[in-house]
Amino acid sequence: GWDYDANFTWSRVDLKVTNKNYLFAQHLVDVINDGSWNFINPNANSEELRNYIAPVNVNKSSSELWQVQGTLAKEFLQLPGGALKAAVGVAYRHESIDNPSANPPDNDNPSERYYSINAVGAIGSRNVKSAFFELDAPIFDQLSLNASGRYDKYSSGQKNFSPKFTAIVKPIEQVRLRGTFSKGFRIPSFNEAYGLPTTGYITTTIDPQTPEGAAFIAAHGGNAYASLPYSYGLTATGNPNLKPEKSTSYTLGAVFEPSSRFSFTADYWHIKIKGLIGSPDYSSIVDAYYQNNGVVNVPGIVVKPGIPDPDHPSALPVLGFIEYSFVNSDSQIASGLDFSATGRFDLGSNIRLTSSVNASYLMKLQKTVGGVVQRYDGTLSPCDVTSCSGAPKWRGTWSNTLDFNDKAFINLTAYYTSGYDMASIDYGGVKGDCDASLGASVYTYRDGTPFKCRAKRWIDLDMTASVKVNEQFTLYANVMNLLDTKPDFNPGQTYSLGYNYNVAWEGAGFTGRWFRVGVKVDY
Numbered sequence: 001g002w003d004y005d006a007n008f009t010w011s012r013v014d015l016k017v018t019n020k021n022y023l024f025a026q027h028l029v030d031v032i033n034d035g036s037w038n039f040i041n042p043n044a045n046s047e048e049l050r051n052y053i054a055p056v057n058v059n060k061s062s063s064e065l066w067q068v069q070g071t072l073a074k075e076f077l078q079l080p081g082g083a084l085k086a087a088v089g090v091a092y093r094h095e096s097i098d099n100p101s102a103n104p105p106d107n108d109n110p111s112e113r114y115y116s117i118n119a120v121g122a123i124g125s126r127n128v129k130s131a132f133f134e135l136d137a138p139i140f141d142q143l144s145l146n147a148s149g150r151y152d153k154y155s156s157g158q159k160n161f162s163p164k165f166t167a168i169v170k171p172i173e174q175v176r177l178r179g180t181f182s183k184g185f186r187i188p189s190f191n192e193a194y195g196l197p198t199t200g201y202i203t204t205t206i207d208p209q210t211p212e213g214a215a216f217i218a219a220h221g222g223n224a225y226a227s228l229p230y231s232y233g234l235t236a237t238g239n240p241n242l243k244p245e246k247s248t249s250y251t252l253g254a255v256f257e258p259s260s261r262f263s264f265t266a267d268y269w270h271i272k273i274k275g276l277i278g279s280p281d282y283s284s285i286v287d288a289y290y291q292n293n294g295v296v297n298v299p300g301i302v303v304k305p306g307i308p309d310p311d312h313p314s315a316l317p318v319l320g321f322i323e324y325s326f327v328n329s330d331s332q333i334a335s336g337l338d339f340s341a342t343g344r345f346d347l348g349s350n351i352r353l354t355s356s357v358n359a360s361y362l363m364k365l366q367k368t369v370g371g372v373v374q375r376y377d378g379t380l381s382p383c384d385v386t387s388c389s390g391a392p393k394w395r396g397t398w399s400n401t402l403d404f405n406d407k408a409f410i411n412l413t414a415y416y417t418s419g420y421d422m423a424s425i426d427y428g429g430v431k432g433d434c435d436a437s438l439g440a441s442v443y444t445y446r447d448g449t450p451f452k453c454r455a456k457r458w459i460d461l462d463m464t465a466s467v468k469v470n471e472q473f474t475l476y477a478n479v480m481n482l483l484d485t486k487p488d489f490n491p492g493q494t495y496s497l498g499y500n501y502n503v504a505w506e507g508a509g510f511t512g513r514w515f516r517v518g519v520k521v522d523y
Contacts, residue, residue: 019057059102067093081138096125124194195238275328281369350405359396389504394418441492484513
């Protein structure tokens with residue numbers, strides 16, 4: 001009566017990336033110094049010279065994984081609600097990555113690099129031994145219990161046991177109550193543990209309303225170097241001594257099905273993570289740099305000045321780089337509510353309408369760093385995780401489908417994302433205080449007043465239709481972004497990488513209304 005299974009998996013991915021027409025900074029300096037580049041008539045430059053200032057960049061990387069796994073399962077006895085089932089298993093896995101940087105930094109000669117080629121890279125490997133089990137016990141028709149667990153041990157030094165318990169109670173036929181409790185962990189990724197130095201850039205401005213900002217601008221004679229937006233780099237390096245993140249989570253929910261035509265679900269979820277892997281708290285670094293004339297002493301963080309002002313070389317330069325390694329910070333808590341409802345209606349003449357609503361409410365999302373709580377829900381943060389695309393409180397969809405006797409279908413789906421405060425909390429912004437968030441994703445007009453303190457809500461509507469001509473042919477037509485909704489112009493969102501709108505939620509608005517017509521052939 002034993003069921004058994006054994007399998008072996010192996011995979012390898014080789015990736016070759018070729019970058020063309022990216023300037024190599026030192027070579028550009030060379031042709032400027034020796035006068036060999038013709039700036040007046042670029043067409044007069046030879047192909048050889050063009051290849052010199054922008055040589056082809058080729059980067060090769062590979063990743064490999066293999067795993068062997070075996071499981072045993074058996075039904076042991078009959079309970080009032082069904083068979084008691086148990087399963088156990090073991091696994092061994094090897095994983096590795098060799099992804100050198102396509103543009104490694106050179107601290108001795110910073111100009112010996114390409115301009116703007118992404119420098120992400122990681123090199124490392126590890127083995128994993130695992131053992132796991134699951135027990136399914138339908139005690140009786142009104143109560144079902146499930147328990148499972150997994151133990152993992154990594155060659156890099158991390159190990160953990162992760163249990164999970166589930167209970168489903170059905171007091172009456174139309175109602176089911178459900179709950180789960182589990183503990184888990186997340187091993188550091190290869191990038192977090194073995195990542196090569198990688199830099200992302202933040203665009204900001206010097207705030208003239210602060211004493212240090214006013215002094216800095218005055219020291220540079222109020223020129224464009226001090227008053228216009230500038231970018232500083234955040235350089236992260238992997239840390240092989242990281243510990244795994246450990247989480248505790250539970251859910252409580254209910255399913256209501258008063259009839260076959262209607263159903264409704266509501267679930268509460270809560271997750272707490274300790275030893276969260278991320279960057280150290282650098283939210284105060286920018287202010288400290290200008291307040292202390294460039295001297296910043298924060299453990300685990302290195303601060304470097306930027307390129308000096310050519311007109312005022314002895315004055316303090318703008319901030320250049322904040323360098324750090326990943327750390328296990330304090331904790332993070334997230335909780336929320338999920339809702340869904342479905343209704344099915346017969347409209348006569350073999351026409352059926354199905355309407356479904358799904359909604360999520362983010363009650364809390366906060367991170368504790370160095371004893372200080374950063375509350376993210378309803379704001380543009382966490383920027384380090386979402387690239388400043390935000391954590392809206394509400395998100396939802398409403399889908400309505402007309403079914404004409406299984407021959408033709410028309411669907412209309414609406415998408416909703418609520419607005420949020422423009423403060424980027426992890427970059428020093430303060431929720432509800434627009435003036436305190438200037439320079440922290442809140443842009444200003446020339447006179448220093450804030451441009452926009454809150455992002456607008458987003459609503460999008462898609463319509464699809466299809467007609468089944470016969471068993472082999474189906475015609476379809478789609479109208480995406482039916483109302484041609486435009487994105488909210490707001491340069492503080494998503495790192496303001498030239499998009500000036502939230503690419504995470506409002507991408508359909510940037511594309512605009514568009515149509516697609518086609519035929520599907522089955523044979």
